Amino acid sequence: MESFSAADSLVGYVYQCEYALFRALDTDDPAEGFIVETFDDVVVEGRDDAFELLQLKHHDPAKAKAFTDRSVDLWKTIRIWSSLVRDDAVDPSKTSFFLLTTAQASPSAKLVEFLAPTERGTRDIKAAKGLLTQIAAGATGSMKKNVEPFLALPEATRDVLIGNMTIVPGVAVIESLRKKIVKRLSLTGATTGNLECLAQSLVGWWYWVLIERLRSKEKLAIGKELLQERITDLVSQYVVSSLPIFEDITNPDADQKARLLQRLFVQQLMAIGHAPDKFAVAGALVDVYKADGHIKRWLEGLRLQPKELQEFKDQLYGHWAAKFGAIEPDAEACLGRDDEESELAKLGRTALSGSLSGSQAKLKDVELDYLRRGVLHIMANETMIGWHPHWIAKFKPSE
Known part of the structure; x- marks a missing residue:
């Protein structure tokens, strides 16, 4: 035995x-x-x-x-x-x-x-x-x-x-x-001298949360989001709050551009008259590539919480809503005209131009124009926003 x-x-x-x-x-x-x-x-x-x-x-x-x-x-x-x-x-x-x-x-x-x-x-x-x-x-x-x-x-x-x-x-x-846990936390940007302290603090918190869950009749799970929030709170004690910029995320290669061209945000741009081989779309591809690449690394490295990204998107949504709302009366006036579609596309370009400039939205302490523009295009790809006055009917699936 x-x-x-x-x-x-x-x-x-x-x-x-x-x-x-x-x-x-x-x-x-x-x-x-x-x-x-x-x-x-x-x-x-x-x-x-x-x-x-x-x-x-x-x-x-x-x-x-x-x-x-x-x-x-x-x-x-x-x-x-x-x-x-x-x-x-x-x-x-x-x-x-x-x-x-x-x-x-x-x-x-x-x-x-x-x-x-x-x-x-x-x-x-x-x-x-x-x-x-x-x-x-x-x-x-x-x-x-x-x-x-x-x-x-x-x-x-x-x-x-x-x-x-x-x-x-x-x-x-x-x-x-424990060494593997410390290594995983090294992605947060904590200095080598602080990693052990960060790990110890996180493990101590984890034990207390487990004890609370074990004492509870419901036996609730510990969610990933709760863990990410705690890591972010702890990391603020050990690292500078700035998000790093990665020099290797610059321009998509030919294959990456080809895949990006198939995405919905490009269709949204084409709906307001931007051809896929012109500068507006080419710039959008670069902005999306750089913004998406950085955000994925920040999330993976535990530098950024999903809720912080959502707050950034909420700021951008408010900026877009103000610009898009300004064209709605003119869009209504276009209905039934011979040049209705071309006028609607023109109004959409006005909404696009206004949305891509002038925003003061910040992701944590980062203020980068390509990040704002790229995330706006990502939001258009997710049908959270659009440019054409009738973008909902054109691109948003019925619920």
């Missing part, structure tokens, strides 16, 4: 907490939320009721045994997952099941190949099903308790469960995991 000391249990729980934090830092999906110790060690709530259940097995590297197809860690985990499926606590078709262990895989372990992460391209679900069924059917002694819920599932349900299983051996031990 495997025994664990209180210290082992504490390390294991700390590992669950810090792995959840690392996983939250590493995702780009603002819709994801994270819970510790509910259905599984770590639960990730995604879109459309999708879940990821993560079982984390932390072992002292000096004592850890190699991971095999009959490891207790594996079959205890399969028992937990099978029981959740049996009790209708989770839908296996909408759930991804991950077993992550710090133990290294034995050379004889086949399931780590058959159920490897999909990006490795070596998965073999049919072979995994055969091996798992064979091992479960031949289980004896204490092993029988772990295989019973698995064997009790209908075969079709077992197939879905196995198809959504992933086994990852050799993951970072807790000491290495």
